[in-house]
Amino acid sequence: MFVSGNVIFEQVLNGLTLGGIYALIALGYTMVYGVLRMINFAHSELFMLGAVGGWGLLALWPGGATLGGICVIFFVAMVGSGLLALFLNRVAYAPLRGSPRLTPLLSAIGASLFLQNVVFLWRDSQLAFPPLFVSGHFHVGHLDVSFLQTFIILISIFLMVNLTLFIRKTRLGKAMRAVSQDAETAELMGIPVHRVVALTFFIGGALGGAAGVLNGLYYGSVKYNMGFAPGIKAFTSAVLGGIGSVPGAMLGGFLLGLLESLGAGFLPKPEWKDVFAFVVLIIVLLFRPAGLLGKNRAEKV
Amino acid sequence: MRKFTLSLLAIGLLTSCQRGPREVKIAIAEPLTGDIAALGQGLKRAAVLAIEEANASGRFPEFKLRAVEFDDRSDPKEAVNVANRIVSNPDIVAVVGHFNSGCSIPASAVYARAGLPMMNAGSSSPQLTLQQLSSHWTGPRNIFRVNTTDDAQGLFAAEFAAHSLKIKTVAILHDKTAYGQGIADVFQEKFKELGGTVLSFDGVQTGDKDFKALVTRIKPLGPELLYFGGTYTEGGLILRQAREAGLQAPYLTGEISYDPDFLRIAGGAAEGAFVTYLGRPPELLDTAKLFIEKYRLAYPGSEVKAYDHYAYEVTNILLSAMEKVGPDKAKIIDALRTLTYEGVLGTTSFDEKGDTFNKTITLFVVKDGKFVPHE
Numbered sequence: 001m002f003v004s005g006n007v008i009f010e011q012v013l014n015g016l017t018l019g020g021i022y023a024l025i026a027l028g029y030t031m032v033y034g035v036l037r038m039i040n041f042a043h044s045e046l047f048m049l050g051a052v053g054g055w056g057l058l059a060l061w062p063g064g065a066t067l068g069g070i071c072v073i074f075f076v077a078m079v080g081s082g083l084l085a086l087f088l089n090r091v092a093y094a095p096l097r098g099s100p101r102l103t104p105l106l107s108a109i110g111a112s113l114f115l116q117n118v119v120f121l122w123r124d125s126q127l128a129f130p131p132l133f134v135s136g137h138f139h140v141g142h143l144d145v146s147f148l149q150t151f152i153i154l155i156s157i158f159l160m161v162n163l164t165l166f167i168r169k170t171r172l173g174k175a176m177r178a179v180s181q182d183a184e185t186a187e188l189m190g191i192p193v194h195r196v197v198a199l200t201f202f203i204g205g206a207l208g209g210a211a212g213v214l215n216g217l218y219y220g221s222v223k224y225n226m227g228f229a230p231g232i233k234a235f236t237s238a239v240l241g242g243i244g245s246v247p248g249a250m251l252g253g254f255l256l257g258l259l260e261s262l263g264a265g266f267l268p269k270p271e272w273k274d275v276f277a278f279v280v281l282i283i284v285l286l287f288r289p290a291g292l293l294g295k296n297r298a299e300k301v
Numbered sequence: 302m303r304k305f306t307l308s309l310l311a312i313g314l315l316t317s318c319q320r321g322p323r324e325v326k327i328a329i330a331e332p333l334t335g336d337i338a339a340l341g342q343g344l345k346r347a348a349v350l351a352i353e354e355a356n357a358s359g360r361f362p363e364f365k366l367r368a369v370e371f372d373d374r375s376d377p378k379e380a381v382n383v384a385n386r387i388v389s390n391p392d393i394v395a396v397v398g399h400f401n402s403g404c405s406i407p408a409s410a411v412y413a414r415a416g417l418p419m420m421n422a423g424s425s426s427p428q429l430t431l432q433q434l435s436s437h438w439t440g441p442r443n444i445f446r447v448n449t450t451d452d453a454q455g456l457f458a459a460e461f462a463a464h465s466l467k468i469k470t471v472a473i474l475h476d477k478t479a480y481g482q483g484i485a486d487v488f489q490e491k492f493k494e495l496g497g498t499v500l501s502f503d504g505v506q507t508g509d510k511d512f513k514a515l516v517t518r519i520k521p522l523g524p525e526l527l528y529f530g531g532t533y534t535e536g537g538l539i540l541r542q543a544r545e546a547g548l549q550a551p552y553l554t555g556e557i558s559y560d561p562d563f564l565r566i567a568g569g570a571a572e573g574a575f576v577t578y579l580g581r582p583p584e585l586l587d588t589a590k591l592f593i594e595k596y597r598l599a600y601p602g603s604e605v606k607a608y609d610h611y612a613y614e615v616t617n618i619l620l621s622a623m624e625k626v627g628p629d630k631a632k633i634i635d636a637l638r639t640l641t642y643e644g645v646l647g648t649t650s651f652d653e654k655g656d657t658f659n660k661t662i663t664l665f666v667v668k669d670g671k672f673v674p675h676e
Binding site: 004007010011014015017018120124125126127128131137144146148215219220221225226228229230260261262263264265266269270271273274 | 334335336338339342477503504505506508509510511513514515517518521534537538541545546547561562565566567568
């Protein structure tokens with residue numbers, strides 16, 4: 001099959017857009033896992049609530065949001081999802097600290113079902129997400145580049161850069177790294193572990209909320225059960241990159257997005273894209289069981 | 302613990318002896334949650350409406366009808382679970398359901414073994430009723446449905462594309478379900494027979510949201526038409542993303558997209574999309590005016606969905622058979638075979654497979670964000 005450079009470029013752009021959204025969600029899974037060694041399966045609902053909340057706010061700009069409007073929506077969706085993550089931590093996870101590992105997992109699944117059904121009772125159909133303030137394409141040489149895709153990629157990279165700076169350069173970031181290395185020792189050194197855990201939930205939730213708004217803008221509609229599929233994909237990205245590793249989640253997200261879109265674009269049958277992505281995942285895990293950037297740590301006994 | 306269970310059992314027995322007029326139960330098995338919950342809830346509301354009207358009218362002096370709701374979540378496995386629960390309840394004399402062909406077909410085998418009449422509104426795979434003619438079919442021919450099927454719809458769509466739109470090349474997509482792939486297959490076969498070329502025939506995963514890579518791949522093939530077999534959840538996104546990727550070919554799809562959700566998902570991209578519809582929708586039927594009024598009165602704030610009149614009709618057909626022969630499963634099935642019913646859909650009677658003789662297809666085009674009949 002003849003493949004032009006343009007098509008390859010467009011597929012890479014498709015992959016990066018998808019990957020940016022996956023990566024933002026994956027960060028929530030990986031950060032919580034980093035500090036608590038727990039998979040927050042309700043995380044995909046924070047993503048959904050960010051999107052549905054964003055939809056509710058967009059009603060304030062019936063003709064499509066302005067730049068200022070988009071900023072407000074991002075801010076509210078992120079803070080809202082972040083606070084909800086804090087609340088989840090407080091009611092569903094914190095009371096179970098110290099219990100066997102499976103208990104908070106079940107609690108997470110329960111919380112996820114609960115949140116989905118609350119939204120279902122409120123709105124059970126598709127909710128149309130108004131478009132971004134710019135639409136269409138711009139041209140770079142021969143290439144067609146979509147404004148919306150560029151916007152999504154830039155926003156996700158912007159958030160990831162800020163997160164990295166926060167973790168690397170601030171005292172709180174240092175505390176977070178310390179807790180993720182060894183919570184007990186960190187506590188002995190005077191680090192308020194519970195507060196750091198709460199902060200981690202907040203940041204993870206906020207990134208999930210931002211991903212929800214981006215997802216709404218990209219696909220144009222949101223729904224109460226929209227979290228499931230991207231949640232699974234993002235969790236896969238986190239595992240691919242190395243669960244617990246922040247740069248790993250970013251790498252894993254972009255990689256999975258690219259694998260899917262190049263798979264759908266160039267494999268003999270586009271249906272094989274998921275098979276292709278998961279075969280790559282399995283191969284990576286065969287050679288690097290901890291994921292691409294994950295560290296093998298000795299199990300504490 | 303055992304004492305407690307025993308006493309519960311005793312209470313159960315007592316209450317079941319105590320109740321006044323005999324209760325006859327009708328199961329309603331639809332996707333009440335899940336991706337197309339909005340449609341399933343509508344079907345349920347319409348069926349319940351028919352049952353409550355019958356109770357209020359005093360048509361059945363000897364017993365009281367009760368609707369029992371079951372949720373198959375659009376999941377074939379769950380549909381079989383639900384079917385087993387339904388046939389294990391001796392009070393249930395018939396089932397109204399299921400919606401998805403992929404659910405109806407496996408569940409129908411369970412109902413057939415139990416000899417339970419299956420009243421279907423909305424499944425459009427020809428296979429559902431056809432399977433009863435096979436020698437493997439155990440039980441009576443118990444399936445009756447009031448809507449026409451995908452073979453009629455797929456043929457209609459292919460003829461419309463080839464003759465009216467004068468299309469030569471098409472890219473076909475489907476969602477790999479019994480419904481979606483079924484209708485896409487019929488379309489493909491007929492379109493080729495009419496001299497058209499099928500450039501691609503690809504399946505998508507239900508639940509997937511990103512089809513950008515797929516439409517980017519299809520665009521260079523330069524199809525004159527996009528045909529999609531599947532629900533609006535995927536179809537609306539495919540159409541929207543195709544337009545975003547610069548693929549401007551006309552879009553043609555099946556009846557399930559005749560739904561406001563399709564317009565919401567596809568947004569502005571829905572403009573000009575063609576949708577074939579099985580039969581005629583309630584708002585275009587003079588005979589359905591009264592139904593729409595009653596529905597709105599009973600459920601203020603709920604829109605009448607595209608299949609609700611089918612569920613209402615099929616429930617009423619069941620009731621009218623029951624009125625003649627009483628709440629007996631085998632007798633109901635026999636009565637349905639020869640019944641002629643005048644109702645919301647006009648005149649309905651069933652052929653030897655249990656399919657309606659009414660095979661109308663209506664074609665819609667989206668104009669200014671609304672479905673307009675296309676003549």
